[in-house]
Every structure is written in C-alpha cells, then in structure tokens.
Amino acid sequence: MPTEFDLIRRHFSPPTPRTLLAGGDDAALLVPTPGHVTAVSTDMLVEGTHFLPGTDPRRLGHKTLAVNLSDLAAMGARPRWAFLALALPRVDEPWLEAFSAGFLALAAAHGVDLAGGDTTRGPLNLCVTVIGEVMAGNALRRDGAVPGDDVWLSGCTGEAAVGLAALRGAAATVDAIDEARCRARLEQPQPRVSLGVALAGLASAAIDVSDGLVADLCHLANRSACGIDVHWAQLPQSSALTGVDGKRRAAAILAGGDDYELAFTASPANRDAVLAAAQVAGVVVTRIGATVAGPAGVRVLDPRGFDITPAGGGFDHFG
C-alpha cells in the first residue's frame, strides 16, 4: 500500500522552476514580483455537485485547474502558482495518474508551478488555490465599470450547458448539436488566461462567466452600481447550437453556466485597443451591450427594444 508521501512523490512532483521552495516542507516559499499585487482564488469541486461520478479523470484534472485559472484571468493576473488539496475515497493509482496528467499539462501550458498541496482520505473532493500577479493598479475588478462603457464577451456562451444536457441523456430531444464540441466545452474549458493578461489596465471591469451570463453580469453591475443592457442580436451564437430549439438555446446562452468566458467592460475610447488585445491573445471578443446609469441590474433587449431577460438565471449551490 503506497503511503501518502509516495502518492505525492509519484503523481504530483513536477518541476517547479518559478518556486523558491515547493513541497516537502511545512509551507511553500514564493518570491513575489516587485511592483505587482498578488491575486488569490480558491475553488472546491465536489463529486456529485460539480461533476458527475465517473467523469474522465484526465479531463477532471484539467477542469479542476481551469476553473481557477479562469478566476485569475478575470482579474487580469498572470497565473504563477497552484496548490492542490484532494480527498480520495481510496488509492486508485490509474485514476490519480490520469488526473495529475490533466492537471499538470494545463499548468505547464500556462507556466504555473504546482507548489504544494495536501492528500487525504475522504469523499472525493478537489480544492485548488491559485496565485497570480498583476501590476499594481492594473487589476480587473468587478467594481470599475462606469455608465457608457462597452460590454464585451469572449468566445461564446451556451455550449457547456448543451453539453451537460447531452451528457444527462437529453440529446435525443436536441437536433443536430455538435455534441463532442459541447462536451469538450463542459469538460475541458480553456481559461482565457492570455486575454485576461492582455486586458489588464485596459478593461474597466471584468468577471468570469461560470454561473450563467446574465447572473455573472449582474454581479458586475451590482459591484459597479450601474445597469447593463445586453442586446440579444449582438450575442455570439455558437454554430454548435443551431439545431437547438430557440427557447432552450436562449436559456443556454443567457443562463447556462460553466462557460469560463470573460465578460468585461471598457471605455468606447478603447475599442481598437480591446480588439488588438484579443487578437494578440488569439480569442474572439464581441461587443454585446453597454453599461447605463440607473439601478444595478441586467436587461436583455431584443431588436425591437423589448426586455426578454430570463427570470432567475444564476446558479447557487444552496438556492
């Protein structure tokens, strides 16, 4: 029977070139970059709540880190270090090998050191803390939008929600969706790290879209104390969703969740700079609306100006 220490050595001991001291001590030691502030986010993923039992472990390893990197991207922070605590019901070495391969491949792709963690026995639970850095004053907070800003969205929303419906067996009710693409969006989201870094100091506010587009824009609107008008006709529509009937498609796009795109605001004076930043990052961005003076909240408007905002919309673990 391998010990806890064997497990860590075998599966979670990648090179950590950016870390002064990683693993094997009471704490890791990191050297902060002068002139930068430190961005920290922590997320806990629980089997049965955040992912289905039997989820492919390599994809799960990827996603566990991806959702955290998405949070740092939404701050404009360059990710540097990750810490992984996991509770495992039993030692399943093939599972651990695949999980760590998925996790570490994404970490390596973004220059992130796995600098520490914890391994214990318990119901499957994955808790990641990521630490990034951004120049002081350039961080993308949720509270920086002002009325008259453009509202932008990276990529598109809705595919992951349709992927989840397909995974749950609803595919038969949906015509011609690109199921593989939608499942990949659900299970292997690509965090918008480069875009977030490129937008630091340029966007006025940002949030990562994980609980549904309208719900997350609401958080941004609340923190910035402004309204947001989203124009339905301007929202990017995934070609993978063309076969989905209108009502379900709208729900997926506006309230689907698990998109891990960035929604952000920027002054209209920065339009060209935003497009240039997106091009550098290799990500499509779309102007989907504008911030407005008035009570905090989000309205989705159809081409005639009618309010078609869905009721509810966000995901809440205890709602």
Add this chain to the structure above:
Amino acid sequence: MPTEFDLIRRHFSPPTPRTLLAGGDDAALLVPTPGHVTAVSTDMLVEGTHFLPGTDPRRLGHKTLAVNLSDLAAMGARPRWAFLALALPRVDEPWLEAFSAGFLALAAAHGVDLAGGDTTRGPLNLCVTVIGEVMAGNALRRDGAVPGDDVWLSGCTGEAAVGLAALRGAAATVDAIDEARCRARLEQPQPRVSLGVALAGLASAAIDVSDGLVADLCHLANRSACGIDVHWAQLPQSSALTGVDGKRRAAAILAGGDDYELAFTASPANRDAVLAAAQVAGVVVTRIGATVAGPAGVRVLDPRGFDITPAGGGFDHFG
C-alpha cells in the same frame, strides 16, 4: 432558504484591514511586503478522518485555522491572510455561526484577514490555505540543520493523543489524567505563531509536530541529511499525563500526533538567543537532543544510551 451569497455575507465577512480587495470578486488582491518571501500552506480536514462527527463547531473552526497557522509558524512566517473553502452537507446556520466564530476569533488574535473562499454543497470538508510572510533568507526550512546543532521542542507532546483516547472512551483505562486539559490540546491547539516568528533567522531548521514527534523529526532529518539523537530523559513530560502508564505515555509523547508544537534545530552558539526568543513569545522550549553526522534518521536514547525508538510512529492517511 439562504443563498450561497447570503451565507458568505452573514458568517464569513469580517473586517479585512490588511487586504486590498477581499471577497466579492473573482480573486482577492493582496499587497506583498517588500523584501519578504511568501509562505503558503494548504490543509484539508475531512469529517471522520481528521475529526469525529459531532465535534463542537466552534472548536472545529478554531482547529481548522490553527493547524494551518502551525505550518506557517514552522517556517518562521508571520501569518497574514487565510482562504477558507468548505463543503457542507446542508445549511445549518447555528453550526456555521459557531464554526465561523471559532475560526475568526483565532484569525483576529493573530492579525489574519479571511480574504476569500468558497462555499459549496457536499460531504463536510474544510480546506484552508494560509499565506504568511518572512524576510527573505530567514525562513525556517526543514533542510537547514547541520550536525552538532541542538534539537529543541516547544511546550510538550502527548497530551492531544491522550485527549483523543479519552474522547474515544479509553479514559477508564487511564488513571487520573487531566482529561479537560488533554481534550483542549486536541480540540483547540494553540499554534506557536509568536515563537516561529521569533525564531526566524535564528533556528537552522524547523517543523511543526503534527504526525508524532519521532515521525516529524524524521522528516527534518531526511531533508537535512543528518541523524537526530533525542534523549528521553530530556523530553518534557506533561503533568497531565502522570497517571498514564509508562508504555502508553511514551507512545503518546513520541508518536501521538496532533501536538502542533515546533521542533527545531539551532547552533549551540544560539542557546541564549533561543531562550530569549522563547521568553518573548511566552512559550517554554526544551533542548531534547542534538543532530549528528551519519545516516538520516532519529534515535530515542534512554539515560544509559540504549536505543528505545518506537517502530513506525508517524501518521499516514493511506498507510
């Protein structure tokens, strides 16, 4: 039914004077202290593995943070920020209120800001990440001991193990132990934060004693590539354990676990300085042995020089 956001607002929104941006955004923003390195540790506590079902939630909140602060103390780092991720099987507001009261009281006592976290539904799981700071070059690593160093221990070991035995109903076999004191050591450990800070730059190596004294000294010996001789007669003996029979007392002292003391090494030239640092910190420290050249490992010697090292000794979640 309160939402996830309500819960966080109600129970986990203390003041955070040392944090640039805490909570309510995609990540927290921290301002590192110039000239310092950042120490980070993460620990996951699982019901049934690390604590018994029905554990008093206020004490559990205290302990959840305490075990992490103990890790930073063992690095000589001053704790600054904590992040708390928790999975809860249900919303139990009295439990949450008590848990957060215990957690936040200890945080306030050590000037630690709860700067962020995550709340989700799942089997009870508490994952804390703590971040501290120590002057570059002064951190207390495990690998800095050299042969001829003194080996020191703060406080005493063994009380928590006896407390756990009492909690499990073994009290009847143990005469006259101070059960309340031993249970408090188990359930409300006091991390040696001030001592760790006072020893930074003074001790040559340090580790926190959480898995049993001999096992943890073994980690230090392995990382420093030296031997450690511990003299049984020099080990501090808790008066609360005088009624425990000899064999059980020795096992508790040498291999008990959950002590959260600091074991550390220092040059004999620093003896007075170590004692002065301990006095400033208000903690008793005892010289229990010395490091020796030779293969890495720990020997416990009786007054005649006989080796009485217990076999095994450490705690391993998958052993």
